[in-house]
Amino acid sequence: MAAGVVLAQSSTQSATPSPAQNSPSTQVSAQETGANQGHIAPYQPKFTGDPARSEAEAQALGYMRTVLRAQHAYKKRHGKYAESLAALAGTGSLTKRMASTTDRGDYTASFRPHHDGFVLTMTPKHMDSEHRSFYAEEDGVIHADDQKPADMDSPKVQ
Numbered sequence: 258m259a260a261g262v263v264l265a266q267s268s269t270q271s272a273t274p275s276p277a278q279n280s281p282s283t284q285v286s287a288q289e290t291g292a293n294q295g296h297i298a299p300y301q302p303k304f305t306g307d308p309a310r311s312e313a314e315a316q317a318l319g320y321m322r323t324v325l326r327a328q329h330a331y332k333k334r335h336g337k338y339a340e341s342l343a344a345l346a347g348t349g350s351l352t353k354r355m356a357s358t359t360d361r362g363d364y365t366a367s368f369r370p371h372h373d374g375f376v377l378t379m380t381p382k383h384m385d386s387e388h389r390s391f392y393a394e395e396d397g398v399i400h401a402d403d404q405k406p407a408d409m410d411s412p413k414v415q
Contacts, residue, residue, distance in 0.1 A: 300312060300387075303315055306415070308401075308414045308415050310386065310387050310389070311387035311388065313362060313363035313364065313388055314388065314389060316361065316362055317361060317362075317363070317379040317381075318379075318391065318399065318414070320355070320361055320364075320366065320379065321377060321379055321391055321393055321399055322399075323349065323350050323351050323355065324342070324345065324351060324366075324368070325377070325393060325397050325399075326350070327339075327345045327348040327349040327351040328345065328375065328395065329397070330348050330349045331344070331345055331348045334348075337373070338370065338373070338374060338375050339370075339375075340370040340375075341356075341368065341370070342355075342356040342357075342368050343356050343357070361379065363381055363382055363383070363388055364379045364380060364381050364382065364388075365379070365380050365382065366378070366379055367379075373395075374394055375394065375395055376392070376393075376394055377392070377393045377394075378390065378391065378392050378393075378406065378407065379391040380406060385403075386403060389401040389402060389403040389407070390402050390403075390405070390406045390407040390411075391407050391414070392406075392407035392408050392409065392411060394409065398413055399413070399414040400412060400413055400414065401413075401414045
C-alpha cells in the first residue's frame with residue numbers, strides 16, 4: 258500500500274511542473290544547446306592554435322605528436338630512429354598499449370621505417386571534413402589532406 262502512495266505522490270509531482278521546468282530560460286538553453294534536436298556541439302579547440310577540426314582529429318594529432326616526440330627521444334638516446342612502434346614503447350609518453358595497436362578510434366595508424374628515418378600516417382576510417390588524413394616524417398612536420406591520403410606534398414598542419 259505504501260508503494261501505491263508513493264506512486265500517487267510521484268505522478269502528482271510530475272504532473273505539476275516546477276517553476277524551473279516551466280521557466281523561459283530553461284527552454285531557451287535547451288534549444289540553444291540543440292538538446293531537443295540531438296545536435297552535437299561544435300568542436301572546442303584544446304589549446305590556442307589547435308588545428309584539429311574535430312575531437313577525432315585532436316586525438317589523431319595528439320597520437321602523432323606523442324610518437325614524434327618519442328622518436329626524437331629514442332634517436333637522442335640510441336643514435337638512430339626506432340624501427341617499430343613496439344621499440345618505442347616506454348619512450349617519452351608512448352605506452353606499450355599505444356604502440357601495440359594501429360586502431361586509433363576513427364583512425365588507423367601506420368608506421369614504416371626507412372633508411373635513417375620513418376613515415377607515420379593516420380588514415381581516417383571515413384574521410385570527410387572532420388576526418389583529414391595525416392602524414393609525418395622524421396622532420397616532425399605534420400601534413401594533412403581532406404581529399405586523399407596525406408603525403409609529404411600535402412599542406413602542413415598549422
